[in-house]
Amino acid sequence: MASVASSTTAPGFREKARRWAAGFRERETWAAYAFLAPWLIGFVIFTAIPMGWSAWLSLTDYSVIQDAKYVGLDNYRFMLDDPKVRLALTNNLTFAMFSVPGVLIVALGLAMILNRVKWGGGFFRTVFYLPNITPPVAVAILYLLLFNGSVGVVNRGLELIHVPGPFWTTDPTWIKPGLALMNVWSVGGTMVIFLAALKSVPPHLYEAAAIDGASAWRRFRDITLPMISPAIFFNLIIQTIYAFTLFAEAYTAFFGAGTKSNQTEAALFYGIYIFQEAFVNFRMGYASALAWLLFVIIMVITAVQVKVGNRFVFYEGDRR
Amino acid sequence: MSSRWKRSGVLLTVAGLCVVIWASFAAAQADVKAGPNAGATLKIMGFGPGDEIANIRASEAEAALGGAAVSNPRGGFSDQTFLAALAAKDVPDLVYMDRQKVASYAARGALVPLGNCIKQQSIDTSQYRLAALNEVRYKGQTYAIPEFTNPRTIIVNDKVAADAGVTVAAFNTNDWAALRATNKKVLKTDGGKVTRIGFDPKIPEFFPMWAKANGVNLLSADGLKAHLNDPKSVAALTYAYSLIQDHGGWGPFKSFRDTWDFFGAGNQVAKNQIGAWPMESFYYNVLAQNSPQVNITALPFKNRKGGPITLITGNGWAIPKGAKNPGLACRWIKAVTAPASWVKAAKARFDAQKRLNRPFTGVYTANKAADTKIYEDIYQKMGRADFDNAVSLLVSINRYGFTLPASPGGAEFNTAMQDAINRVLAGTQSPKAALDQAQKEAQAAIDRNKR
Numbered sequence: 226m227a228s229v230a231s232s233t234t235a236p237g238f239r240e241k242a243r244r245w246a247a248g249f250r251e252r253e254t255w256a257a258y259a260f261l262a263p264w265l266i267g268f269v270i271f272t273a274i275p276m277g278w279s280a281w282l283s284l285t286d287y288s289v290i291q292d293a294k295y296v297g298l299d300n301y302r303f304m305l306d307d308p309k310v311r312l313a314l315t316n317n318l319t320f321a322m323f324s325v326p327g328v329l330i331v332a333l334g335l336a337m338i339l340n341r342v343k344w345g346g347g348f349f350r351t352v353f354y355l356p357n358i359t360p361p362v363a364v365a366i367l368y369l370l371l372f373n374g375s376v377g378v379v380n381r382g383l384e385l386i387h388v389p390g391p392f393w394t395t396d397p398t399w400i401k402p403g404l405a406l407m408n409v410w411s412v413g414g415t416m417v418i419f420l421a422a423l424k425s426v427p428p429h430l431y432e433a434a435a436i437d438g439a440s441a442w443r444r445f446r447d448i449t450l451p452m453i454s455p456a457i458f459f460n461l462i463i464q465t466i467y468a469f470t471l472f473a474e475a476y477t478a479f480f481g482a483g484t485k486s487n488q489t490e491a492a493l494f495y496g497i498y499i500f501q502e503a504f505v506n507f508r509m510g511y512a513s514a515l516a517w518l519l520f521v522i523i524m525v526i527t528a529v530q531v532k533v534g535n536r537f538v539f540y541e542g543d544r545r
Numbered sequence: 546m547s548s549r550w551k552r553s554g555v556l557l558t559v560a561g562l563c564v565v566i567w568a569s570f571a572a573a574q575a576d577v578k579a580g581p582n583a584g585a586t587l588k589i590m591g592f593g594p595g596d597e598i599a600n601i602r603a604s605e606a607e608a609a610l611g612g613a614a615v616s617n618p619r620g621g622f623s624d625q626t627f628l629a630a631l632a633a634k635d636v637p638d639l640v641y642m643d644r645q646k647v648a649s650y651a652a653r654g655a656l657v658p659l660g661n662c663i664k665q666q667s668i669d670t671s672q673y674r675l676a677a678l679n680e681v682r683y684k685g686q687t688y689a690i691p692e693f694t695n696p697r698t699i700i701v702n703d704k705v706a707a708d709a710g711v712t713v714a715a716f717n718t719n720d721w722a723a724l725r726a727t728n729k730k731v732l733k734t735d736g737g738k739v740t741r742i743g744f745d746p747k748i749p750e751f752f753p754m755w756a757k758a759n760g761v762n763l764l765s766a767d768g769l770k771a772h773l774n775d776p777k778s779v780a781a782l783t784y785a786y787s788l789i790q791d792h793g794g795w796g797p798f799k800s801f802r803d804t805w806d807f808f809g810a811g812n813q814v815a816k817n818q819i820g821a822w823p824m825e826s827f828y829y830n831v832l833a834q835n836s837p838q839v840n841i842t843a844l845p846f847k848n849r850k851g852g853p854i855t856l857i858t859g860n861g862w863a864i865p866k867g868a869k870n871p872g873l874a875c876r877w878i879k880a881v882t883a884p885a886s887w888v889k890a891a892k893a894r895f896d897a898q899k900r901l902n903r904p905f906t907g908v909y910t911a912n913k914a915a916d917t918k919i920y921e922d923i924y925q926k927m928g929r930a931d932f933d934n935a936v937s938l939l940v941s942i943n944r945y946g947f948t949l950p951a952s953p954g955g956a957e958f959n960t961a962m963q964d965a966i967n968r969v970l971a972g973t974q975s976p977k978a979a980l981d982q983a984q985k986e987a988q989a990a991i992d993r994n995k996r
Contacts, residue, residue, distance in 0.1 A: 289628045290653040374800035375738050389737075392796030394803070397971045485750050486799065488967050504625045506957050506990070507653060 283514035288507040300514035310515065313495040314522070316401065320494070321468035323405035328464050329457065332412040336419035337449075350420070354413035361473035368407040369394055369478055379406075394478070397491035404475060404492070415460050422456035423449070451539040458534045462527055469523055472496035495519055583612035587873040590630070590637035591622030591860075597897065598908060601890040602881045609880035613873050622860075631655060636867040639874040644680040644691060644861045645959060648768060648951030651688040652994050656863045658686035662875035672884070674857070676946045677911035681861050683768070683951045689861030690878050691911035695825040696855040696942045697754060698935070700832075703840035705731060705741065705820045716744060716821040718758055719847040721784055728788050731820035739792050739801035742813075745822035746785035749966035753949055754823065754856040755781040758848040763962070768952030769991055773962060774977070774984040782976040786969055795970040807831075814839045826939050829906040833932055837903050843935035845942055857946035859911070887915035891923045904932035909939055916940065957990030 236244070248254040258265075283300055287293035304310050335353055339346050356364070371378050372393035380390030393403035430448045439447070450457070471494050479492040480501075499519070503512035587610060594600060594617070607615050620626075622642040630636055642650075650656050663670060670678065670687065677691035701713045709731040718724060724744060732743030746755065753763050761777040764770070772778060792798040805813040808831055813819045815836040823846050832839055845853035862878045864871050880886060891908045898905040904927050908919055920940050926933045952958055965983035968974040974982070 288653055289632050290650070290655040369803065373803055374796055376800075376804050392800055395796040395799045395971070397973055485963055486748070486967070486970070488963055489971055490964060490968060490973070491971065501960070504628060505960065507628070507649070 279513045279516060282510050283517050285510045286508075287510040287513075289509050290507060293510065296510070300511045301518075303511065304514060304518060309493065309498055310495075310518070312490060313493050313498040316491065316493060317469050317471065317495050320401045320405055320471060321465060323402050324408045324468050325461065325464045327405055327409045328412050328415055329460055331409050332415035332460070333419050333457075335412065335416045336423055339416070339420055340423045350417065353416055356411045357413040359411070362477045364407065364411065365474045365477035365481075368404065368474065372403045372407070394487075395489075397489060400479075400489065400491040404471075404478075407474070415464065418456050418460060419453065422453035426452040452541075454538045455540060458530075458538045461534070462530055465526060465530065466523055469519065469526075470496055472500070476500070581611040582873060585613040585870055585873060587613055587615050587639065587870055587877060588637040589615065589617045589639045589641065589877075590627060591620075591641035592617055593619040593621065597893045598890040601893050602886040605883075605886040605889060606877045606880035609876050610873055611876075613870070615877075627865075631865070631867075634867065636865045636869075638864070638868040638870040639877060640863050640865055641692075641860055642689070642863060644677070644689060644858055645949065645955050647681045647689045647861060647863055647955075648683040648953055649955045649994070650863070651683040651686070651951070652953035655866055656688045657866050657868070657871065658688060659690065659864065659875075659878075660686060662864065662871070662878065663687065665872075666875050666879045668879050672912050672914040673882075674911045674913055674943060674946060676857055676948045677859070677861075679766075679950055680858065680948045681863075681951060683953070688951075689863040690882050691859065691861045692882060693859035694857040694909050694911050694943055694946060695827060695859050696857050696909055696939055696946060697751060697823050697825055697846060698855065698938055698942060699821055699823050699844040699846055700814070700828065700935075701821040701842040701844060702814050702817060702819060703842055703931075705817050708817070709743075709820065711820075713842045713844070716844060717847060718823075719849060719851045721849070725784075725787060725791070728820075729791050732792050734793055734797070737793060737797060739797045741817070742792065742798065742802065742819040742822070744788055744820055745802070746788045747823050748782070748785045748789075748970070749963040751823050751856060752782065752785065752962065752966055754846055754854065755785045757854055757856070757947060758846065759784075760849065762947075762950075764950050764952055764958065766950055768950040768955070769995060771958060771984055771987040771991060773965070773987055774980040779977050779980055782966065782969060782980060786976060789970065795972065799970075808835070810835045812836055814841060826907070826909045829932065829935050829939070833898070833904040833906050837929070837932075839931070841931045841935070843931075843938045845938060845945075853942060853945045855942045855946050856948065857911075857943065858948055861911075882910075882912055882915075884912060884915040884918050887912060888918045888923060891919040895923050895925075899927075904929045905936075906932055907936045907939055909943060913943075916943065952991055953994035954987065954991035957994075958987040961986035961990070 282293065284295060284297060285293035286296050286299075339349055339353075342349065359367075372380075374380060374390065374392030374395060377390070377393070379393065383390040391399040393399045426449060430452070431444055434444050434448055475492050475494050476497050479487045479489055480497055481487075495515070496519075499512050499515045502508045502515060592599070592603070594603075603615075603617065622640060624646075627637075627640060627642075640656075647656065651658075662668070668690070673691055674694060677694055678687065681687060681689035681691060699716055699718070701716050703713060706713050706715070711727050711730055715723065715727040728743035730743070731741070732739065733741035748755065756763050756775075756778045759777045759781040761772055761775045761781070763772055763778060765772070789795055789798050792801075801818075802813075805818060806816075807813065812832070812835060814832060815838075821844075829843070832841065846855060848854050862874075862881065864874045864878075868874055887908065887910055894908065895905045905924065907924060908916075910916055910919075920936075924936065949955070949958075961983040964986075965974075965979035968979045968982075969976050
């Protein structure tokens with residue numbers, strides 16, 4: 226028994242490293258790394274080195290124009306007292322609370338409809354996906370037009386059902402819900418992932434449930450949701466990250482050139498604040514520290530999601 | 546034909562093509578201008594090809610470069626592009642930037658003082674307007690040469706005034722109580738939505754003018770002390786905001802204003818969507834080009850004592866530190882802002898407008914000598930009293946111009962001021978609280994950036 230137990234013990238770091246090094250005796254290992262090389266080189270040059278450089282800059286007062294001077298953790302300390310950091314993070318969090326569930330629900334709904342469509346599915350898939358390839362700048366301009374409080378299509382639609390529409394683009398209370406609604410317009414990518422997941426659910430599961438008398442809701446709750454839970458989980462993480470890195474649409478609509486009177490703190494998202502500090506106020510060191518804080522926040526949120534998600538996500542073939 | 550002959554034919558054809566291509570390149574090389582600076586290239590950032598006023602002056606300046614080529618890519622000045630160029634040590638020779646940014650860059654050593662340039666090229670700085678020069682002077686040194694002034698005046702829509710039963714003179718910023726009463730008379734709302742604006746105070750953009758009208762400079766003359774929360778600043782913001790509140794608040798006001806075709810034939814004046822508002826001088830040209838039939842009156846923006854004031858600002862030419870051809874840049878600066886260049890460009894616009902039977906609304910520069918020559922030698926009344934009177938006012942108003950002085954924290958000062966006003970407009974803070982916060986932010990930035 227003891228020998229069996231020892232043979233199943235996970236290898237230590239040294240053993241792992243030895244096995245990894247031993248792999249290079251095989252020609253296939255070299256071939257594999259040769260194929261991986263373009264990505265690895267790209268990752269090192271365009272991601273790893275800039276991240277390391279940014280970590281260093283976050284400890285300096287670098288302004289691009291002047292030489293960097295080491296300031297220790299001053300930038301991080303300054304962040305604690307900076308009200309705009311709290312404001313921007315709150316804006317992102319609020320946007321995420323509206324946007325993430327909105328996108329997931331609408332995308333799943335559309336995917337379920339398309340999954341049932343017998344003909345013309347390809348056409349509608351294309352139509353629903355088209356907004357995804359619309360440039361964010363165009364989306365922002367459309368947002369300002371559609372959500373205009375006086376003549377916007379959205380409020381005109383609400384008027385038809387006798388609901389007075391808010392001033393979406395000027396009222397601080399409605400700016401983030403409006404942007405989240407606009408974001409729902411671009412659910413095509415998420416929808417395609419859900420559709421692929423729905424198509425991979427074995428039909429015999431539904432047939433068996435139907436024979437057992439399960440209602441449509443039960444089939445959705447007990448078969449569809451568990452079977453597509455990896456896709457839901459993946460989209461949840463991607464959408465959350467997107468919500469915390471929102472930039473182009475909000476910047477164009479509220480902070481772009483010639484829009485001084487559009488600028489509102491209700492739309493000051495964290496990415497925009499980083500940009501302002503780096504390129505308007507020349508505080509590249511502080512902006513780097515802000516970027517690292519965002520990185521840590523996203524990592525923590527993702528880690529929590531993974532931890533919690535593991536209890537709900539069903540992986541086919543998983544032997545847990 | 547034998548295969549040998551075929552091969553020879555192909556070879557000859559290829560050789561012929563090579564000769565043609567080589568000859569084309571040689572011709573292109575030969576196209577390089579002759580002159581003492583032939584072979585050099587002046588790299589400009591932020592100017593790009595523009596309208597006839599820009600292009601004609603650019604041609605004049607290029608002619609002064611002694612045969613050097615000019616690289617002038619499309620697009621305006623962008624902090625991001627400029628900072629990237631500085632970081633990459635690929636510095637342009639010349640930048641055309643907002644004068645409000647000059648001190649911020651100068652304080653960080655990104656621009657070179659133009660003292661030597663001014664001396665070597667014998668540039669007569671007395672010909673430039675003092676207010677515009679003060680905007681680009683930091684710690685006693687001049688860091689840029691100013692271009693336009695864009696003086697602000699009030700544009701009154703005569704038709705709307707008549708329709709509302711008010712006189713044009715009632716849009717007088719000298720008497721705040723009377724102006725507010727006029728505003729209320731002229732504005733129109735329908736079911737909570739604005740359908741006509743009475744008087745647009747144009748805040749946050751023109752807030753420095755409202756503060757100045759109430760007797761306070763938002764920045765000290767040396768640019769080191771902010772006065773954003775001075776009681777007079779707070780009173781000015783409270784008043785300007787009240788003009789918007791009369792329309793039902795910022796939401797209805799702004800969302801209505803966002804629907805305008807500002808640069809088109811169906812602009813807010815042509816469509817009678819506004820009574821009056823303060824505006825930069827370029828907008829008279831927009832009206833002349835797109836809706837010359839409108840009836841307007843130009844009025845000076847007056848302070849509370851009754852004297853005219855105008856906020857002037859615009860772009861300027863500066864030489865970055867590390868520029869490879871500062872001598873060429875300096876020649877360009879002198880030529881592009883010289884009275885002769887301005888006059889030639891103004892003449893081209895005048896002729897074009899005359900051909901199209903449209904009013905010529907003048908060109909307003911930071912060069913006093915150029916303005917005088919344009920008005921005296923080029924300008925002719927075109928029989929459109931509205932625009933002719935506007936030109937007379939714009940020519941005379943420049944002398945009452947003021948500007949926000951150069952400040953090492955200029956960019957942050959502007960951000961703090963705009964954020965404060967936008968918080969007031971959004972209804973999240975009172976004018977006093979907003980300006981108190983802005984004062985702290987702006988002063989901290991100035992203190993941090995001064996060397």
